[in-house]
Amino acid sequence: MPGHHIIVGGGLAGLTAAMKLAEQGEQVDLFSIVPVKRSHSVCAQGGINGAVNTKGEGDSPMIHFDDTIYGGDFLAHQPPVKAMCEAAPAIIYLFDRMGVMFNRTPEGLLDFRRFGGTKHHRTAFAGATTGQQLLYALDEQVRRYEAAGLVRKFEGWEMLSIVQDESGNCRGIVAIDTRSLEMRAFPADTTLVATGGPGLVFGRSTQSLVCTGSAVSACYQAGSTYANGEFVQVHPTAMQGEDKNRLISESIRGEGGRVWTYRDGKPWYFLEDMYPAYGNLVPRDIATRAIHKVVFEMKLGVDGNPVVYLDVSHLDPVELERKVAGVLEIYEKFAGQDPRKVPMKIFPAMHYSMGGLWVDYHQQTNVPGLFAAGECDFQYHGANRLGANSLLSCIHAGNICEPAMIGYAKSHTSAASSQIYDQELKLQRESFDKIFKMSGPENAFTVWRELGEIMTENVTVVRYNDKLKATDDKLLEFKDRWGRIGLNDKGKWANQEVLFVRQLWNMLEIARPMTLGALNRNESRGAHYKPDFPERDDVNFMKTTMAAWSSDGPRFSWEPVDVSLIKPRPRRYDIEKSAA
């Protein structure tokens, strides 16, 4: 008998798992708020890493593995990262076979470019819209299985909660149709959450509007451990906007773009100066801190504003068109200036969460039957993710879900009682009834804006314990204000406000393990930087932060990091990386 699986989220991780499960003849119900083709994976620009070694550089999966562990400042468990790097070349080949229009060498082979934190040309790319192309290839394969009756899509549905049996095992989900607001319970043998990152917790980030982290927060509140929440990647090069901060891909620097600002009336290429070994291709946490230093400590922002230049005006326009046109178009459309002629003005922006739901080496959370994959798991990037490793980790994690989910379904065949579904449905209905009755003075979107402002101010690039504590107090205050929200829309059809009010609560819940996780970690490691504790402290903090939800706030415990394969060593980018 084929198993029956629920996948929540139709980005790279969710669609990969859907394709793999359907290929094995399993039944998949796929839930997505937006049509899957509009998932946030489309925003990934630069490429996907895999040590295919076509440039005669002697690259190998082991070097990719070492770059990833070193780039992540030795916080990732090493065995799953090694497995990912070993799987990478075959993943790129598969997507090539599925029709992704990757850029080519003159010989017709896959072309590779450089990215941050490595010395090798390891990043396969399709112009500068690689995430979009990979997602579309998966969308097509999943549509093929949809046409064959193996995948049922629930697009326009949002997951509200997981359904658990008496022993705490996950038995499916409750979801809501965002049009009719009809709520239903969906039973399944296994459930995979692949809902991406929590960008909206930071207000404006490089992430899409669906990236609220709400589904992950619902899992966390149901007992799923949230791990390493304090590790938040701030991308060095983004355009600041009113609605979001638009990513200007690292591939721009991979293709020769340079970051600079004026010092003493002359251009100063400060990354090249500070980090001669890697220059503009230092990892993101390093580049972001350098820009912060130049802008805020040295007061050298362009025209006194918090921006610096990212310059491609010296590069060959034909090559730029072939390799990064998609990014340059975005800049041109939204800034109204041609970056081929005028340097781009950029500033760091929240981009990615290394933290996420804790999973074992088979992507299963601590809630039996509940799996997580993609940005919403914590597994592959340690304290800082290398560019072009996210598309890889999404697909790799989606791949390994398949045998794990099938195996779980085969070994757990007892039927769940229908009561557990009725109970969860009732709980969710009651919680919506309460939201519909809200008539206080607060506006949900205004509370959200304030949440984003304080999280961006205190829980991103530079962290101080007093400010982290103050932020957590503020989160509690926001929760209080949440109770005084007044709904402007009482409609029972396609009411986006009522859905947002619920998402906002979930954002407030998940913001706490991020903030308190940072407060607890008195060291600096990867993206987590405390000026009062500037060094990495392996003796006390080479461990995974594990947050368990309770009604009194997150309860923390710590898990040792598996560093059995590469011995931790100091992480430096001003000099050549020492051998592993």
Next chain:
Amino acid sequence: MSEQTQVLRIKRQETSNSEPYYEEFELPYLPHHNIVSMLMEIRRNPVTRQGKRVAPVVFNANCLEEVCGACTMVINGRVRQACSQLANGLNGPATVEPMTKFPVVRDLWVDRSKMFDYLKKARAWIPIDGTYDLGPGPRVAADAQQFAYPFSRCMTCGCCLEACPQFNLHSKFMGASVIGQVYLMSQHPTGKMNLDERLAAMMGEGGIADCGNAQNCVEVCPKDIPLTSAIAAVGRQTTIKWLRDLFMK
């Protein structure tokens, strides 16, 4: 036009079947605002220009950088993504309406699911043998990749359908975007192998014969996809298939 404010005149509709109406909102003018960021502002204080407190405007938007296709709307009579319409390009009050060729869900949110159904009908995928490791894919010349790549950027936004005189709420015509995808698949060495399946769909109901050659699609495509070239090429491919089928039978 005031230099201080931006007026949006928004077409609203409470349900799929109710009567539409217009409401005006006035916002502080910021040159780098765009239509979506202004709709987001309205959510924080949903009060019309006339001072009436109303439900916030319902709309679809996601990536906000014109790669997901979600926020497609009709702005001042022209279909496009709302996120990339900046305030400093509006020059006065702007009218924001939902697309007219798809059923309205509510306000500016329309249901474009039939576009995805058409991709199914056209069998727009590469039929790989399996996802297991079969080694590298076929070699592709760099020029061939550069030629095909623009078609792979189609985000199924529906601009081409909104602008097409042959496409409406009730027509069967599948439209330019799906023809572009059929053409894209035919450019891939493996996709080429089962070209006939996709051409058969193109020769069936709602296929390429329904194209009236108005060429509006290529005018409005936000990604500058050469859709008319795809239509011409798929047209030729279907003619060849038709002749071949005729003589081979």
